[in-house]
Amino acid sequence: MSPSYTPFSDRRDAGRQLAAALQEHPFADPVVLALPRGGVPVGYEVAHTLHAPLDVLLVRKLGAPGYEEFGIGALVDGADPHVVLNEDAIEMLHVPPTYIEQECDRQLAEVERRRKLYCGNTQAVAVDGRTVIIVDDGVATGGTVLVAIKAIRDASAERVVVAVPVAPPDILVKLIREADEVVCLFSPANFSAVGAHYTDFEQTSDAEVIELLAAQRAERAQ
8 A cells, every 4th residue: 555545535534434434333322532632523523423422532641740741640531530640650750649639730720721612611521331432533652542541441431432543553452452442444554643644634723623512512402
């Protein structure tokens, strides 16, 4: 296959293709959680086709003291936000509990700010006892999605499904190991970057995220 092959024209097209694949699976009362920003146009098409509620899933890295780019865990948004900690990193860096608490508070404030921006006063969709489909526009390293899987399990979801248009084969193996089910349309051996598999991979704006979430809520209300 040519390295220049692009199976998706844009994120909405990828979402429609992904939705068609997901329709072959008998999901009972699913909820679609999209990773913003790029996952939202994909998730919108999936939720529309499956007649499922759509929400954003906000994940914020917990940075190490003095080294914010080094993650010691993550905070995952939801009706009941969850913290996923990297105990090995915390022990190696001797991170005190008080710092973790302060960092969680800081990232929770940012999560709440972004949720307010995207969703207004709309409450996060509850996932307890439901099939949760985590959607993104593609996976490169898998770190964020793997954290999301664990958090959604901790939130008592009945089933956790990962649905992405494209992912590298080695990361796909990790996702399959952690999720109940993974639906991936394209997993090229010569994977370089998610955007390389789209004709149009222009950055998704906050305005588009807000518009799509509002449109989907309006559809559900009809």
